[in-house]
Amino acid sequence: NAGVTQTPKFQVLKTGQSMTLQCAQDMNHEYMSWYRQDPGMGLRLIHYSVGAGITDQGEVPNGYNVSRSTTEDFPLRLLSAAPSQTSVYFCASTRTGGRKLFFGSGTQLSVL
């Protein structure tokens, strides 16, 4: 009963490096999303997808890319990491229609 799985749990990058945060769900959810959580800012939506092949921008998309080639996977790519991207990143999924959102356990990212 895995639910939403995120890897890695922790990551340290240098400015300018690239990396991909992985997210997978086994609940056949159509909707997947990425949030970042910062002290004093709450959770903010980065990108989301309503199905394979369909992605859209959220509130804070700059500096991040996503793709959705399968229903199960929704990776988040940082092409050139910046210190402002130091944050905790959460992946979440749900069935479409405004139902309960299921979250992964998060990735803590530090960019030096």
Place this chain on the structure above:
Amino acid sequence: KQEVTQIPAALSVPEGENLVLNCSFTDSAIYNLQWFRQDPGKGLTSLLLIQSSQREQTSGRLNASLDKSSGRSTLYIAASQPGDSATYLCAVRNNAGNMLTFGGGTRLMVKP
């Protein structure tokens, strides 16, 4: 733009006390509202979801109410326990899509 506020930001109570957490939102045209729990270093767990047509939802010792016209929701926790210590977040969905606007959370500590 929808804004969600949670007051207080932190709350400390003795074990056994009944308590109320508050959530207010600026745009009353919501689709639904969710309350989440977040433990340190963990992801968010959905506790209760209230549809816009509902006034309240209950799960065990938790009761969430919704007053759309006044832009408010409350989460009532009965007979609080140390295991209830966590951060509680509310999130509002404004339409049948899946984009949520989160409040900043209330950090609750229940002392034995």
